[in-house]
Amino acid sequence: MPIVLLDPTDESAPLGRPGAPRLARLEGTIALLDIVKPRGDVFLDRLEARLRERAPHLSVKRFHKPTFTKPAPADLRAEIADQSTAVIEALAD
Amino acid sequence: MASASEPAARSAERATPPRLPALVLPTVDGDAIALDGSPPGGAPGTASDLPARLIVVYKHDCATCDLVLPALERLTRPLHARRLLTLGVSQSPSEATLDFVARHGLCFPQALDEQLELSFAMQIAVVPTLLLVASDGAVVERSEALDRAELTHLLHAAAGLSGVDAREIDRVLDTLRLPESRPGCASRTLDSEVERERFVRLGRARLGARRWEIGDDQDVHDVLFERGLTDGLPVVPPTEERVLRMLEGTSRDPGEVVAIVPPNLTPATVEKVAINAVMAGCKPEYLPVVLAAVEAACSDEFNMHGVLATTYFAAPLVIVNGPIRGRLGLNSGINVFGQGFRANATIGRALNLVVRNVGGGRPGEVDRATLGQPGKLTYCIAENQEASPWPPLHVERGFAPDDSTVTLFAGEAPRGIVDQTSRSARGVVKSLALAMQSVGHVRFHGMGELVLVLSPEHVDTIARDGWSKDDVRRAICEMSSRPLSELLPDADCREGMPARLAGSADPATVRLPKFRSPEMIHIVVAGGPAGKFSAVVGGWVAGPMGSVMVTRKVGG
Numbered sequence: 001m002p003i004v005l006l007d008p009t010d011e012s013a014p015l016g017r018p019g020a021p022r023l024a025r026l027e028g029t030i031a032l033l034d035i036v037k038p039r040g041d042v043f044l045d046r047l048e049a050r051l052r053e054r055a056p057h058l059s060v061k062r063f064h065k066p067t068f069t070k071p072a073p074a075d076l077r078a079e080i081a082d083q084s085t086a087v088i089e090a091l092a093d
Numbered sequence: 094m095a096s097a098s099e100p101a102a103r104s105a106e107r108a109t110p111p112r113l114p115a116l117v118l119p120t121v122d123g124d125a126i127a128l129d130g131s132p133p134g135g136a137p138g139t140a141s142d143l144p145a146r147l148i149v150v151y152k153h154d155c156a157t158c159d160l161v162l163p164a165l166e167r168l169t170r171p172l173h174a175r176r177l178l179t180l181g182v183s184q185s186p187s188e189a190t191l192d193f194v195a196r197h198g199l200c201f202p203q204a205l206d207e208q209l210e211l212s213f214a215m216q217i218a219v220v221p222t223l224l225l226v227a228s229d230g231a232v233v234e235r236s237e238a239l240d241r242a243e244l245t246h247l248l249h250a251a252a253g254l255s256g257v258d259a260r261e262i263d264r265v266l267d268t269l270r271l272p273e274s275r276p277g278c279a280s281r282t283l284d285s286e287v288e289r290e291r292f293v294r295l296g297r298a299r300l301g302a303r304r305w306e307i308g309d310d311q312d313v314h315d316v317l318f319e320r321g322l323t324d325g326l327p328v329v330p331p332t333e334e335r336v337l338r339m340l341e342g343t344s345r346d347p348g349e350v351v352a353i354v355p356p357n358l359t360p361a362t363v364e365k366v367a368i369n370a371v372m373a374g375c376k377p378e379y380l381p382v383v384l385a386a387v388e389a390a391c392s393d394e395f396n397m398h399g400v401l402a403t404t405y406f407a408a409p410l411v412i413v414n415g416p417i418r419g420r421l422g423l424n425s426g427i428n429v430f431g432q433g434f435r436a437n438a439t440i441g442r443a444l445n446l447v448v449r450n451v452g453g454g455r456p457g458e459v460d461r462a463t464l465g466q467p468g469k470l471t472y473c474i475a476e477n478q479e480a481s482p483w484p485p486l487h488v489e490r491g492f493a494p495d496d497s498t499v500t501l502f503a504g505e506a507p508r509g510i511v512d513q514t515s516r517s518a519r520g521v522v523k524s525l526a527l528a529m530q531s532v533g534h535v536r537f538h539g540m541g542e543l544v545l546v547l548s549p550e551h552v553d554t555i556a557r558d559g560w561s562k563d564d565v566r567r568a569i570c571e572m573s574s575r576p577l578s579e580l581l582p583d584a585d586c587r588e589g590m591p592a593r594l595a596g597s598a599d600p601a602t603v604r605l606p607k608f609r610s611p612e613m614i615h616i617v618v619a620g621g622p623a624g625k626f627s628a629v630v631g632g633w634v635a636g637p638m639g640s641v642m643v644t645r646k647v648g649g
């Protein structure tokens with residue numbers, strides 16, 4: 001006789017969200033997002049310097065999460081999406 | 094009506110619902126009969142039209158039923174003409190009942206109660222059970238097994254309802270030579286298989302979770318492993334029966350949302366927590382503790398998402414206080430951080446299974462721990478309040494001594510602290526302070542929350558000198574502070590505190606405390622009576638930016 005079990009999961013199928021289309025070239029404003037791990041700011045300082053040197057037509061805008069321990073707040077994500085064409089994140093250690 | 098006599102008083106005392114349910118049962122000849130005696134296919138009669146009924150519930154394989162049913166065939170004949178209906182109700186299958194009826198030459202109607210609807214409704218515990226039912230459906234007399242005096246009393250009452258002289262009944266009784274008494278047999282309602290099947294059938298509607306069927310050709314444990322539903326150890330398969338029994342451990346509705354569980358941020362209902370609690374091996378009485386732990390862990394301040402996702406060692410440590418420790422057999426003594434105690438092992442495990450299965454938190458996915466720690470499997474202790482002269486953790490945190498609480502702390506694995514020689518409070522506390530400097534890194538100072546677990550032997554030494562928990566905290570802070578000059582990075586080891594903390598002063602003159610404040614040090618007494626060892630459970634990122642210790646009261 002078959003055994004009937006109850007599903008212990010949240011029964012959600014994963015959302016298949018397609019990624020945004022790849023940019024053919026960098027233009028407009030590039031967001032640099034610091035998740036506030038140690039020396040993430042140093043990494044982004046260097047990156048910003050390189051971008052300004054190699055792609056002076058770009059604007060660069062800096063953002064940071066309030067804490068690295070939690071996902072980025074929704075309004076920060078909206079702000080980045082609203083004000084930039086691409087984002088580079090200084091992630092993890 | 095008969096006067097109150099011993100058998101009648103005995104009958105009246107038994108827990109009997111007062112009215113017969115309005116059921117229609119199948120008969121052995123393929124028809125149907127309404128228990129209220131109304132004619133088949135007709136409109137339900139009014140009370141004055143319906144006959145009184147003598148109902149006898151029996152089983153085909155009961156020796157006392159073999160005596161009573163044929164006796165009733167003869168005893169009730171004088172009553173039939175006067176509008177008393179005798180009805181046999183068999184708990185046995187149709188074929189066995191037909192055989193019984195034929196064997197005893199029974200002529201009065203026989204109904205089948207194979208699903209035990211009438212038997213459960215009338216709480217039949219013994220067969221044969223006789224019920225005398227008035228025309229309005231009220232059960233006026235009841236008799237179980239065979240007791241001649243009780244049977245006589247019941248039949249006299251039946252005669253009274255039918256307007257028949259009781260001496261006619263007595264004449265038949267005298268010829269039957271029934272024994273004074275015989276015990277009956279257990280009703281099928283008491284059969285454990287029947288009880289279980291009915292329990293699941295009636296409870297099934299309360300369960301909303303998706304069902305999976307595991308076929309005979311599959312090993313249920315392998316299937317659970319393959320579907321990624323375990324923590325690496327076998328789990329108890331969550332059948333409907335086990336989950337329904339688990340839900341009896343709480344008065345909360347199965348559909349009630351307990352928490353939103355990260356990282357998927359999906360709702361965990363009481364039912365989903367119960368399913369995972371079954372898998373963990375919990376008993377139903379543990380469920381309220383598991384529910385409180387899930388609520389606490391999924392609170393904003395505890396930040397389970399961060400605790401799960403971090404590369405650090407953090408795991409949710411569950412500390413239980415209050416009377417529930419004794420009721421559930423939670424261990425607070427010998428081997429408190431180790432194995433061997435069902436409540437400790439399964440409560441901690443259930444919380445982690447909820448995060449895994451409901452929240453979707455799994456190693457290699459959102460869980461990126463570099464090394465992790467064994468507590469990520471299960472990490473649950475009770476405070477040894479009885480071995481402590483001080484207020485327990487939950488009282489310090491504002492709860493009443495008689496409250497039962499769970500406290501969640503994002504902690505590393507316990508690390509051992511040895512002091513087998515110091516004979517004063519100051520001496521033991523100095524050892525603690527020296528050892529606690531290694532939390533994180535010996536050069537890290539200004540750290541946040543951690544839990545200091547003091548063993549009973551260390552507590553005895555400290556308390557003997559009249560020290561309180563606050564005395565211990567203040568002394569640790571004083572003894573673990575260091576001049577900044579000792580904490581600076583050097584050419585080899587780049588970890589340390591930044592020199593700018595000295596400002597314009599000489600770093601050798603600036604003392605930094607290891608912990609931000611004495612309040613960061615949470616003291617819990619636990620462990621066995623012998624052994625001069627204590628432990629520190631280091632924290633993670635402390636404060637609102639990381640995780641904060643959270644305490645919740647255990648409900649029902």
